[in-house]
Amino acid sequence: MGKRLPSSPFLSLALAFFFLFLAKSSDALQVGFYNKTCPDVERIVRKTVIAFYKNDATITAPLLRLHFHDCFVEGCDGSVLLNSTATNRAEKDAKPNLSLDGFYVIDTAKAELEAKCPGVVSCADILALAARDAVSLATNLVSSGRWSKDYNMYQVETGRRDGNVSSESNALNNLPSSFWGIYKLKRNFASKGLSLKDLAVLSAAHAIGNSHCKSFAKRMYNYTGKGDMDPLMEKSYANKLKKQCTATDTIRVVEMVPGSSTTFDPTYFKLVIDKKALFHSDEALLRSQVTRDYVFSHVNNNTGFFHDFGVSMVKMGRNQVLEGQMGEIRKICAVRN
Numbered sequence: 001m002g003k004r005l006p007s008s009p010f011l012s013l014a015l016a017f018f019f020l021f022l023a024k025s026s027d028a029l030q031v032g033f034y035n036k037t038c039p040d041v042e043r044i045v046r047k048t049v050i051a052f053y054k055n056d057a058t059i060t061a062p063l064l065r066l067h068f069h070d071c072f073v074e075g076c077d078g079s080v081l082l083n084s085t086a087t088n089r090a091e092k093d094a095k096p097n098l099s100l101d102g103f104y105v106i107d108t109a110k111a112e113l114e115a116k117c118p119g120v121v122s123c124a125d126i127l128a129l130a131a132r133d134a135v136s137l138a139t140n141l142v143s144s145g146r147w148s149k150d151y152n153m154y155q156v157e158t159g160r161r162d163g164n165v166s167s168e169s170n171a172l173n174n175l176p177s178s179f180w181g182i183y184k185l186k187r188n189f190a191s192k193g194l195s196l197k198d199l200a201v202l203s204a205a206h207a208i209g210n211s212h213c214k215s216f217a218k219r220m221y222n223y224t225g226k227g228d229m230d231p232l233m234e235k236s237y238a239n240k241l242k243k244q245c246t247a248t249d250t251i252r253v254v255e256m257v258p259g260s261s262t263t264f265d266p267t268y269f270k271l272v273i274d275k276k277a278l279f280h281s282d283e284a285l286l287r288s289q290v291t292r293d294y295v296f297s298h299v300n301n302n303t304g305f306f307h308d309f310g311v312s313m314v315k316m317g318r319n320q321v322l323e324g325q326m327g328e329i330r331k332i333c334a335v336r337n
């Protein structure tokens, strides 16, 4: 007769926890979540991002920002991708989101993934992967001097599910403002599980892309309502920006880093130090010891900064994710199933 396992209540409990852990871990956010169910997912997303990038290198910034705006509102659940309906104004239609772009890249990747592995890969994960691929493309040009399609700045955990809730008011209540100071930024980031260091690191996403004049024009024209300039903006730079933006301009955009809107590197920190970054929220990084030290110590440290950026992006990507059976896997990213 074979040996029987001793039937102790402790053993049963331990086994129950073990199986619970197994069930939980296979459903949880992890690198390679789709290895068995859709092994080509990373290749397909990358190929899609590269195709759009080759046509227009400025696509990297909107993809990175899209993931950030997704994660800060209702967690990283693809809710920023949902369209408004007759009865609901979605996140997409909140004022700070009207300048979002790059949705078509996610939709293109999703269409191919639905054809290959129907109902398997979430829109939230496609967005997280596309953001990583975008920033890697923008970085690689700098770090190696030549373009390699295989370069990944960091590994993306996948296994997110798509959420069903998307509301304009949630977006307005959760997205940080470019006019905020360090205290509000710290509180906002802390509410997403992110530290002051993460704030300094992730703000450097403003190394790529553009901003509409209206997001910072007040700093040059009417900072405190008395027709004055923000004293924390370098004067000659403010005057230069005035030539690009009128006080009430709603159309025009300005490069975050002049002459380098598609190159991701820590030179953004140099602009912050020189008081030439566009937003009050960028300048605010000089107002806490932690963020200030980070800015000064990483302005010439590409390798350290790239490493930290990956760590902070992974952390941001864990915010309030839906796992297991929660939410859904959308068929089309802009509409619920």
Ligand code: HEM
Pocket (backbone or CB within 6 Å): 060, 061, 062, 064, 065, 068, 099, 101, 176, 177, 178, 179, 185, 202, 203, 205, 206, 208, 209, 210, 211, 212, 213, 214, 215, 279, 281
């Ligand atoms: C710290 C708080 C932040 C504030 C207040 C902020 C605010 C803004 C604003 C106002 C714009 C310009 C929008 C426009 O007028 O066109 C912008 C652009 C951008 N933001 Fe942020 N942002 C913050 C953090 C982040 C983070 C954490 C990321 C990504 C990890 C990010 C990525 C970007 C990118 C890439 C752009 C350029 C988008 C484009 O060119 O289309 N931002 N941000």
